[in-house]
Amino acid sequence: MNRKSKPIFKPYKKSSAHKYVSEMLKDYIISGVYSPGDQLPTEIELSQALGISRAATREGLRELESLGLITTVQGYKGGRFVKKINSDIILNGLDLLIKTQRASFDELMEARKAIEGITSKMAALNRSPENLEVMAKVIDLRVDSKEEFYRKTFELHEIVALASQNRVLYYIVQAIRKLIFQTYANLTLEENDVELVMKNHYDIYNSIKNRDPEAAEKAMINDIEAYRKLYLEVIKNKQ
Amino acid sequence: MNRKSKPIFKPYKKSSAHKYVSEMLKDYIISGVYSPGDQLPTEIELSQALGISRAATREGLRELESLGLITTVQGYKGGRFVKKINSDIILNGLDLLIKTQRASFDELMEARKAIEGITSKMAALNRSPENLEVMAKVIDLRVDSKEEFYRKTFELHEIVALASQNRVLYYIVQAIRKLIFQTYANLTLEENDVELVMKNHYDIYNSIKNRDPEAAEKAMINDIEAYRKLYLEVIKNKQ
DNA sequence: TTACATATTAATGTCTGACATAATTACGAT
DNA sequence: ATCGTAATTATGTCAGACATTAATATGTAA
Numbered sequence: 192m193n194r195k196s197k198p199i200f201k202p203y204k205k206s207s208a209h210k211y212v213s214e215m216l217k218d219y220i221i222s223g224v225y226s227p228g229d230q231l232p233t234e235i236e237l238s239q240a241l242g243i244s245r246a247a248t249r250e251g252l253r254e255l256e257s258l259g260l261i262t263t264v265q266g267y268k269g270g271r272f273v274k275k276i277n278s279d280i281i282l283n284g285l286d287l288l289i290k291t292q293r294a295s296f297d298e299l300m301e302a303r304k305a306i307e308g309i310t311s312k313m314a315a316l317n318r319s320p321e322n323l324e325v326m327a328k329v330i331d332l333r334v335d336s337k338e339e340f341y342r343k344t345f346e347l348h349e350i351v352a353l354a355s356q357n358r359v360l361y362y363i364v365q366a367i368r369k370l371i372f373q374t375y376a377n378l379t380l381e382e383n384d385v386e387l388v389m390k391n392h393y394d395i396y397n398s399i400k401n402r403d404p405e406a407a408e409k410a411m412i413n414d415i416e417a418y419r420k421l422y423l424e425v426i427k428n429k430q
Numbered sequence: 431m432n433r434k435s436k437p438i439f440k441p442y443k444k445s446s447a448h449k450y451v452s453e454m455l456k457d458y459i460i461s462g463v464y465s466p467g468d469q470l471p472t473e474i475e476l477s478q479a480l481g482i483s484r485a486a487t488r489e490g491l492r493e494l495e496s497l498g499l500i501t502t503v504q505g506y507k508g509g510r511f512v513k514k515i516n517s518d519i520i521l522n523g524l525d526l527l528i529k530t531q532r533a534s535f536d537e538l539m540e541a542r543k544a545i546e547g548i549t550s551k552m553a554a555l556n557r558s559p560e561n562l563e564v565m566a567k568v569i570d571l572r573v574d575s576k577e578e579f580y581r582k583t584f585e586l587h588e589i590v591a592l593a594s595q596n597r598v599l600y601y602i603v604q605a606i607r608k609l610i611f612q613t614y615a616n617l618t619l620e621e622n623d624v625e626l627v628m629k630n631h632y633d634i635y636n637s638i639k640n641r642d643p644e645a646a647e648k649a650m651i652n653d654i655e656a657y658r659k660l661y662l663e664v665i666k667n668k669q
Numbered sequence: 670t671t672a673c674a675t676a677t678t679a680a681t682g683t684c685t686g687a688c689a690t691a692a693t694t695a696c697g698a699t
Numbered sequence: 700a701t702c703g704t705a706a707t708t709a710t711g712t713c714a715g716a717c718a719t720t721a722a723t724a725t726g727t728a729a
Contacts, residue, residue, distance in 0.1 A: 208683065209492065221529045233709065244684045246485055249710090253448065253489045257496035258522065266692030269709045276530045281523035283497065290460045291515045294597045302598035305552075309544040358533045359524075359541035363602060447712065472680065483713045488681090505721030508680045 208243045212251025215241075220260055220273055227275035231261065259283065278365035285366050286374070296375060300419045303367050304412050307352065310364055311395060311411035314354035315404040322354035326396050332389040340385065347392050351411070354399065378421055387417055447482045451490025459499055459512055466514035470500065498522065517604035524605050525613075535614060539658045542606045543651050546587065549603055550634060550650035552594035554643040561593035565635045571628040579624065586631050590638065590650070617660055626656055 219225050231252075232240065238248040252271055255261045259280040261271045289299065314322070329343040329350070345368075352364040380388070391414035398406035458464050470491075471479065477487040491510055494500045498519040500510050528538065553561070568582040568589070584607075591603040619627070630653035637645035 213496075221526070235709090246488075246685090247683060249485075250489060250492045250682095253492045254496040257452075257493040258526065260526070263710070264692085265690075265710045267706090267708050268693050269691075271710090276527060278527075280527055281520050284520035284523050287460070287497065287499070288515060288517075288519055288601055289598065292597055292601075298596050298598050301596050302602070305548040305596075305599060306545060306602075309548065313544075357537050357540050357544075358531055359528065359537050359606075360544065362527055362531075363541070363545075367598075474680090485714090486712060489711095502681070503721090504681045504719075506677090506679050507722055508720075510681090 208241075208247035209250035209254070212237065212241065212243060212248050213254040216251070216255055217258075217260065220255075225273045227273050229273045231271040231273070233270060278362040278369065281362065282366045282369055285370055289370070289374075296422075297419075299367065299371060300415065303364075303371065304415045304419075306360065306367065307348065307364050307415060308408045308412045310352045310355040310357070310360050311399065312404040312408040313357060313360070314351050315399045315402050315407035317356040318354040318399050318402075322350060323396075323400055325350045326354075326399070330389070330392045330396050332385055332392065337379070340380070344388065344392070347395070351395065351399065375422065378418075378425055380421070384421055388414070391417060447480075447486035448489035448493070451476065451480065451482060451487050452493040455490070455494055456497075456499065459494075464512045466512050468512045470510040470512070472509060517601045517608065520601065521605045521608055524609055528609070528613075535661075536658075538606065538610060539654065542603075542610065543654045543658075545599065545606065546591065546603050546654060547647045547651045549591045549594040549596070549599050550638065551643040551647040552596060552599070553590050554638045554641050554646035556595040557593040557638050557641075561589060562635075562639055564589045565593075565638070569628070569631045569635050571624055571631065576618070579619070583627065583631070586634070590634065593638065614661065617657075617664055619660070623660055627653070630656060 216225075216231065225231065231237070234245050234248050234252070237243075237252075238245045241248070252261070252263075256263055256271075260274060260276070262274055263269075263271055288294075326347060329346045332340055332343055334340050334343065348368060349365065352361045355361060378384075391410060394410035395407060395414060398404075398410050455464075455470065464470065470476070473484050473487050473491070476482075476491075477484045480487070491500070491502075495502055495510075499513060499515070501513055502508075502510055527533075565586060568585045571579055571582055573579055573582065587607060588604070591600045594600060617623075630649060633649035634646060634653060637649050
């Protein structure tokens with residue numbers, strides 16, 4: 192939405208001012224009045240339109256920022272901008288949950304295996320030809336750089352989850368995977384390990400291509416289990 | 431933690447003031463310096479200890495509130511209190527995700543079936559005798575009130591997820607179930623429906639008791655699928 | 670003595686207006 | 700043409716005042 196074609200901002204009466212600001216803007220973002228990339232009115236415009244002080248308006252905007260709905264940019268041409276929503280919006284909460292509950296690495300990996308196994312199974316049933324094409328592009332892991340290896344690995348898992356055609360599961364899988372990679376350091380793999388991962392990825396691709404859900408689930412679980420073991424070895428060697 | 435035995439609050443230097451407040455307190459909450467139920471210092475105490483204005487301190491506290499880590503109580507004996515963390519902390523994000531992505535009821539139910547099916551399967555392998563005891567208490571659904579019926583239904587699903595012994599899956603299941611019940615109205619069930627749900631619950635209980643993972647998964651999926659169909663019928667009749 | 674109405678108290682909630690900081694853009698001197 | 704500097708415009712922070720809220724303490728009438 193253009194900054195100039197503003198929606199209607201009704202002055203608030205009851206309830207708390209900061210909450211009024213965040214709730215109203217949240218509704219506008221959810222309903223699509225503001226789209227990702229759009230700039231919100233400035234603090235002063237908002238506060239004047241609503242008849243709320245700038246301080247209370249800022250508190251409301253902070254809430255939205257904390258929820259992951261907007262970003263803040265200071266300076267000339269700065270302002271508040273609506274974010275593109277993705278799995279990051281549950282990542283924060285999941286992270287807090289796991290940290291405060293002291294959930295273990297194994298618990299997280301078990302959850303990942305279970306859910307990503309399901310998406311792999313569903314992908315075998317629901318995958319489109321386009322999904323397969325993208326997968327084919329990222330299963331050759333004989334690459335030069337470590338980064339390239341990780342990028343391709345990440346993309347395969349992403350496209351499998353996407354191919355399940357279930358966005359709820361897709362976002363949950365993405366959040367869990369991101370959480371694992373941001374919490375636990377990446378591995379440095381040996382030559383043998385690369386071979387193994389590549390074989391596993393090929394198995395996943397092949398069973399999804401052949402529309403074999405059971406094989407697809409099994410292959411995915413194998414792949415993640417292999418990663419788990421590799422990671423635990425790294426940990427052991429570090430001690 | 432007692433309000434009087436305060437942790438150390440180092441005055442901030444760089445980065446933003448409000449962020450310093452929220453990050454610092456978040457770390458204290460995660461690391462257990464503050465436990466659920468504990469009261470944080472008042473805004474004035476905090477701002478004075480950190481050398482930050484009250485306005486900026488409040489913004490930081492709002493962020494924590496928005497994340498779901500603290501609650502705010504106004505008035506005498508009011509203040510900021512650390513919340514007990516549960517699945518609610520991802521519920522918000524999941525809700526936003528589904529609303530903005532316009533994910534369908536069916537997509538959500540598919541996800542629920544898949545994940546809750548898994549927890550049921552895992553419960554059959556990992557359940558404790560205590561888990562079984564609690565389940566036994568809630569599978570008789572021949573009750574007077576609608577509320578009692580819903581309470582028992584909710585508790586059975588809760589204890590099954592808990593019996594999987596995987597807290598990550600448990601919280602995800604809880605969040606999805608809460609989301610479904612808060613987004614889509616509850617059903618009004620006929621006599622026949624109650625019989626059906628009760629049979630399904632009994633199947634779930636029995637297969638978990640017998641440590642039969644495949645049967646447990648199937649029974650859970652049946653139960654949720656039945657709920658989905660009942661709900662869709664209600665929708666159809668309303669039109 | 671008890672019960673109800675009222676005052677006190679201590680926290681958050683809100684407002685105002687000023688100044689600080691950041692980052693893009695415009696401009697001017699070399 | 701380029702580099703450095705000033706202007707612009709958004710958010711960031713501050714200080715101090717007053718409003719609101721809700722538990723508690725107090726006082727008064729039945």
